[in-house]
Amino acid sequence: MDNRPIGIFDSGVGGLTAALELTREAPQESFVYFGDTIRAPYGDRTPEDIRFLSRRNARFLRSRGVKALIVACNTSTANAMAELTADHADIPVVGTVAPTAAEAVRVSPGGRIGVIATGAVIRSGIYERTIRSLAPEAQIASVACPKLVPLIEAGHTAPEDPALLDALREYLAPLMEARIDTLVLGCTHYPLVREAALAVLGRPLPLVDSGGACVSTILAALAAHNDLADPAARRTERFYCSGRINEFTAVARGFLGHDIAPVTEEIDVAPF
Numbered sequence: 049m050d051n052r053p054i055g056i057f058d059s060g061v062g063g064l065t066a067a068l069e070l071t072r073e074a075p076q077e078s079f080v081y082f083g084d085t086i087r088a089p090y091g092d093r094t095p096e097d098i099r100f101l102s103r104r105n106a107r108f109l110r111s112r113g114v115k116a117l118i119v120a121c122n123t124s125t126a127n128a129m130a131e132l133t134a135d136h137a138d139i140p141v142v143g144t145v146a147p148t149a150a151e152a153v154r155v156s157p158g159g160r161i162g163v164i165a166t167g168a169v170i171r172s173g174i175y176e177r178t179i180r181s182l183a184p185e186a187q188i189a190s191v192a193c194p195k196l197v198p199l200i201e202a203g204h205t206a207p208e209d210p211a212l213l214d215a216l217r218e219y220l221a222p223l224m225e226a227r228i229d230t231l232v233l234g235c236t237h238y239p240l241v242r243e244a245a246l247a248v249l250g251r252p253l254p255l256v257d258s259g260g261a262c263v264s265t266i267l268a269a270l271a272a273h274n275d276l277a278d279p280a281a282r283r284t285e286r287f288y289c290s291g292r293i294n295e296f297t298a299v300a301r302g303f304l305g306h307d308i309a310p311v312t313e314e315i316d317v318a319p320f
């Protein structure tokens with residue numbers, strides 16, 4: 049058994065969707081969360097920039113003694129997974145895309161899969177490639193949604209928020225026209241606006257949560273080496289963000305359903 053925490057990082061609050069799923073699936077596991085809130089959104093950045101920041105984030109979490117890494121950011125997964133797994137070959141490192149694509153193929157009734165994600169993820173083509181490798185016949189329609197992460201980081205998550213609904217209508221219209229039967233939330237921020245997305249879609253489509261999808265993969269990797277935490281051990285959660293603490297704390301509190309203020313610290317990864 050290994051009682052050290054699991055490290056989780058994202059550009060901001062999105063990776064909290066993985067943290068919440070972790071607490072549901074493995075309530076005995078401790079975690080350390082880092083949101084690079086001052087540099088979000090990552091989705092408008094170059095692949096080089098995203099790689100650089102992702103590697104720094106992972107090094108920061110390693111400096112906090114984590115036993116595994118969840119790359120709870122599709123944008124980092126799409127652009128930096130090879131570097132992250134090479135840098136941290138001694139511990140399990142899991143990204144979002146492979147487990148999310150597998151889940152989408154599993155739940156899609158007719159193989160008509162819509163993907164919404166950041167510009168950098170859609171430009172990388174990683175979801176199309178990964179889904180097609182699992183289901184060559186799948187019909188895939190993808191839309192980049194650059195307005196969503198800034199809105200969510202700023203706290204526009206209520207299902208009746210007008211700016212959020214306008215953005216979702218714009219992004220989801222082509223997917224509804226394409227008659228998708230499953231929607232991949234290919235950005236870990238998007239489950240925070242799940243209710244608004246369902247309202248815009250107007251029908252109960254399976255929504256695949258890329259934050260949650262990677263959790264069972266990391267737990268399986270830990271279990272394979274007998275490295276899950278002892279259920280009797282004291283569990284801890286620590287949250288770090290690189291700035292905008294008030295917004296981060298408010299969104300996190302609303303989403304996780306408990307107060308995280310005492311363990312939120314402002315850090316900057318620049319000294320690495």
Ligand code: DGL
Binds near residue numbers: 058059060063169197
């Ligand atoms: N949560 C990140 C993702 O899954 C958002 C990236 C961004 O900051 O644009 O891609």
